[in-house]
Amino acid sequence: MILIKYILRNHFAPFIFSVLTLIAIFILQFLMKFADRLVGKGLSTWVIIKLIAYNLAWMVVLVIPMSVLVAVLMAFGNMSQNNEITILKATGISLYKMMLPPFISSIVIAILLVYFNNHIYPDANHAARILMEDISRQKPTLSLVPGVFSQDVPNYSILARKVDTQKNELEELTIYDYSNLPKVNIVTASKGKIYLSRNQKKLIMDLINGEIHEADNSNPLEYRRLRFQHHKIAMPADQFTFEQSTPGGPRGDRELGAQDMLKIVDSLEVIFDKTQQNLNKKISQLAGNNLITTKSFLEDNLFSKYLYVRVNQRIKADESSILNVLYSIDYYKKEINRYWVEIHKKYSIPFACLVFVLIGAPLGTMTRKGGFGMAAGISLVFFLIYWAFLIGGEKLADRGLLSPFWGMWSANILLGILGIILTVKSAREKITLDFSFLTKYIPKSWLKPEEEYENN
Template identity: 65%
Template sequence: MILFKYILKNHVGPFFFAVFTLFAVFLLQFLMKFADRLIGKGLSLVVIVKLIVYNLAWMVVLVIPMSILVATLMAFGSMAQNNEIAIMKASGVSLYKMMLTPILVSIIIGYLLIQFNNHVYPDANHAARLLMEDISRKKPTLSLVPGVFSQEIPSYSILVRDVNQQQNEIKDITIYDFSSQSKTNIVTAKYGKIYFIPSQKKIIMDLYNGEIHQSDNFYPENYKRLKFIRDKIALPADQFTFEQSTPGGPRYDRELGAHDMLILVDSLNSIKQRRLTELKKAINEMLENKLSNNNSNKINIEKYSLAFQNLQADKNRINSMLNNIEYLNRQMDSYWVEIHKKYSIPFACIVFVLIGAPIGTMIRKGGFGIASGISLIFFLIYWAFLIGGEKLADRDLLSPFWGMWSANVVFLLFGIYLTIKTARERVELNFNFLTKLVPKNWRFAQNEIENS
C-alpha cells in the first residue's frame, strides 16, 4: 500500500504541472487566434473573461489525457533514473503492479471526463458560440475622421472637419439623414458635442449655430430651410452596444450530450425508414405504369411524349428521395461521431498510461522536456488518427465507431506490447543517435565543458 501511494505521489506533481503548462499554451493560442475579433470593440473585462472560461471546456478535453501521458512519462522516467524501478523489480514487484495505481486513477479520471463531456462541455460550447456571435455583431465605437464621411450608422452619412477626442467636440458638421423614404434632411452646424446616453442605445449630437435643409423626395418643390441656435439629434447606436443573447435556440452536435444525440439519431432513423418506404412505393408505381404502357396496342407520338415526361418526373422524384436519404445518413453519422468522441478521448487516459509507463522506464529520464516532447509526438499521431477518422466518418467512407476508436485500438495494442516487453526484459531507450546530427566542433566544446 505504501508503495502504491509513493508511485501515485510521483504522478501528482507532474500531472498538475503539465495541466498548468498545457492550459497556458492552449490559452495563448486561443487569444492569438481571436485577438483581432476582440480588440477595438470596447468589450468589458467581464465579457472577455466569460469567453475564456467558456472556451476552457474544449481545452480540458485535450489537456487531461495529454497531461496523464506527460505525468506517467515523468514519474516512471524519474523512478528509472533513480534506479527505483530496478529496486522494486528486485523486491518482487513487477511492472504490472507498478502500473496498477496509475491505471485505476486514469479510469476514475476518464469516467469524470465522460461526465464532463456529456453535461458541462455541451453547455459551455453553446454559451461560447452565442457569446462569440454577439461579439461579432458588435461594431467598434463610432469613429469620426476629419474630412471623411462616416456611414457606420445606418441611413446616416456624417462629415466633420475637426474632432477633439478629449472633449468629444466636433466642428463644421454636415449630416445627411436618409432614414425617411419620403424626405431627406441635411443638417449643418458650426460646432457641437457627441456622446452616448447612459443606456448606450442612442448617440446624441448636441449641435450649435446651424441649419436644417429638408426636401420632399416625391414633391421636389416642397423645400424647407430652418435655422437653429441649438439642436439635438438622437442617432441609433444599437450596433455599437453589446447585448448578450439569452441561452436557447438550436444546438449543434458539439453542443449536445450523448443522450440527446441518441434521441436525435433515433428520430432521423425513423424519418429515413419512412423515406425508404416511400422510395420503394415510387419504384413499384413506376414499374406498374411501364408495364401498363407496354401492354397497350395503340402507339402514337403523343403517347410516347407523355410517357417520356412521366419518366422524367419519376426520375426527379426518386433522385430527390435518394438525396434526402443520403442527407439523413450524413446527419446520423455526424451525431454518431460526436457520441463516440465523448467516450473515445476519455478512454485515451488509460491508453496513455500503458504507453507512458514502459517508455518512461526505457528512456530513464524524468525531465519535463523529454516527457513533453515524446507526449507531443504521440498526441499528434493520436489527433491525426482522430481528425482523419472524423472526416472519413462524416463522408460515410468509414463507420463512426472505427473513425473515433481506431486510434485507441492501435495505441492500446502498442501499449500492451511495450508493457509486456518491458516487464519481461530490461529495455533502455536513448537518443544518443541524435548527437550525430550535431557538428563535431560543438560536441568537442561540450565535452570540454563537462570535463572541466
C-alpha cells in the first residue's frame, strides 16, 4: 500500500504541472488565432472569459492523454534515475506490479474523460459556437475620424471636424438624418458629446448651439429651420452593442453525445436503406419496361423522329432520377460515416490514456531521465504520431476509404502493441536508451541542474 501511494504521488505532481502548462499553451494559441476577430469590438472581459472557458473543453480532451504520458515518463524516469526501479526489482517487485497503480489510475481518468466527452464537451462546444457567431456579427465600435463622414450608424451620416476620443467630445458637427424619408434633416452644432444609453440600445448625440434644417423631397416648397441651444439625437446602436443568443437550435456532430448521435445514425441508416431500395426499383423498371417501350416506339417509321425525341427525353429524365438517387445514397453514407467517426472518437481518445501508460513506463525506465524537457520531447513525438493517425483516419473515414472504427482506433491498436512490446522487453531485460543528444535542442530552463551540468 505504501509503494502504491509512493508511485502515485510521483505521478500526481507531473500530471498536474503538465495539464496546467499544456492548457496555458493552448489558450495562448487560441487567443493568437482568434485575436483579429475579438479586437476592436468592444467586448467585455466577462465575454472573453466565457469564450475561453467554453473552448477549454476541447483543450481538456487533448491535454489529458498527453499529460498522462508526460507524468508516466517523468515518474518512471525519476525512479530509474535514482535506481529505485533496480532496488524494487531486487526485492522481487516486477515492472508489471509497478505499472499497475498508474494503469488503474489511467482507467479511472479514461472513464471520467468518456463522461466528459458525452455530457460536458458537447454543451461547451455548442455554447462556444453560438458565442463565436454572436461575436462575428458584432460590428466594431463607432469610430469618428476628424473631417471624414462616418456612415457606421444606419440612416445617419456624421461629420466632426474635431474629435476628443478620451472625453468623447466633438466640435463643428454636421449630421445628415435619413431615418424619416422622404424628409431629410441636416443638423449642425458647434459642440457635442457621444455616448451609449444605459440599456446599450441607443447611441446618444448630445449637441450644443446648433441648427436643424428640415427638407421634404416630396414637397420642394416646404423647408424648416430650427435653432437650439441644447438638443439630443437618439440613434440605433444595435450594431455596436453585444447581445448573446440563448442556447438552442440545431447542433453539429461535435455538439452531441454518443447516445444522441446513435439515434441520428439509426434514422440515417433507415433512410439509406429505403433510398437503396428505391434505386433498385428504378433500375428494375428501366431494365424491364423502358427498353421494351423504346424498341416498340422505334419500330414505327411514321412517327420515328417524334418518338425518338420523346424516348431521348424519357431516358434523360430517368438518368437524372437515378443520378439524384445515387447522390442521395452517397450523401447519407458520408453522414453516417461522419457521425460514426465522432462516436468512436469519444472513446478512442480516452482509451489513449491506457496506451500511453504502456508506452511511458518502459520508456521512462529505459531513458533513466526524469526531467520535464526529456519527458515533454518524447511525449510530443508520440502524440504527434498518434494525432497524425487520428486525423488521417478521420479524413479517410469521412471519405468512405476506411471504416470509422479503423480510422479512430488504428493509432491506439498500433501504439498499444508497441507499448506491450516495450513493457515486456523492459521487464525482462535491462535496456537503456540514450537521448542525451536531444538535450541540446531543449531550452536549458526545462532541464534539471544536474542534467544541465552533464551536458556541459
